[in-house]
Amino acid sequence: MPDPSGRPVRADARANEDKLLAAAALAFTRDGAGATLKQIAKDAGVGIATLYRRFPTREQLVDATYRYETARLSARTSALLGELPADRALRAWMSQVLDYIATKHGMADTLKTLLQDDERLGSQTREQLTGAIEEFRVAGIGQGVIRPDVPSADILMSLAGVTLVAGAAPQRAQAERLLDLLMDGLTRPTGGTGLVRLRNGSERV
Structure with a gap:
């Protein structure tokens, strides 16, 4: 997913984003509407701050x-x-x-x-x-x-x-x-x- 600002996304940031999106897909399937952002970040192996930095909402x-x-x-x-x-x-x-x-x-x-x-x-x-x-x-x-x-x-x-x-x-x-x-x-x-x-x-x- 392109950065909303139009700036190039660093390789490590791209890797974290892919981890977050894969974890989110699994969480939404497993937990339904009860999936929490905190759990998604944990499943992705990143901090909650990393999640909010990339996806503020x-x-x-x-x-x-x-x-x-x-x-x-x-x-x-x-x-x-x-x-x-x-x-x-x-x-x-x-x-x-x-x-x-x-x-x-x-x-x-x-x-x-x-x-x-x-x-x-x-x-x-x-x-x-x-x-x-x-x-x-x-x-x-x-x-x-x-x-x-x-x-x-x-x-x-x-x-x-x-x-x-x-x-x-x-x-x-x-x-x-x-x-x-x-x-x-x-x-x-x-x-x-x-x-x-x-x-x-x-x-x-």
């Missing part, structure tokens, strides 16, 4: 954590596509989206206010996530495993629907099943045979 920390987690999620496409076929990579990424959503429950009220006050923040998030999905989609079309007729924006909306109705931790198993159904709909029919390749590599009509 809880709102600024929530904003930075949200941007940090969104950027991390969007950047995972290359690694997943390097390890898995595009359809399986997209499915694995969707599970990571559920983890990403879990972080947001702990900062929901503050985040809601931030998104209302800054419409660009929500737009930037949609652009980043749609861009990530497009990478999976293009790779999947090239590999013949993902349908070419479903836009990335539609996939994101479907994914958002799953997180909306089953995004809470106790509903994780249900959310994973819904993601499986979503992937079944995105799997590309193999040419002319009427068969669809399943996630386990088998085929069905």
Whole structure:
């Protein structure tokens, strides 16, 4: 995250910031709205003064954590596509989206206010996530495993629907099943045979 003053951020300050944001993401997931700045600083291995120097208010920390987690999620496409076929990579990424959503429950009220006050923040998030999905989609079309007729924006909306109705931790198993159904709909029919390749590599009509 750039320094608000526009000044370059020193390497040690950048390292502390990354530690704080990673600790904040974990704390908001683990402790929900009860996550304290003191505990976040402790988990990051820095003093509370360091936290306040970089993030003077809880709102600024929530904003930075949200941007940090969104950027991390969007950047995972290359690694997943390097390890898995595009359809399986997209499915694995969707599970990571559920983890990403879990972080947001702990900062929901503050985040809601931030998104209302800054419409660009929500737009930037949609652009980043749609861009990530497009990478999976293009790779999947090239590999013949993902349908070419479903836009990335539609996939994101479907994914958002799953997180909306089953995004809470106790509903994780249900959310994973819904993601499986979503992937079944995105799997590309193999040419002319009427068969669809399943996630386990088998085929069905």
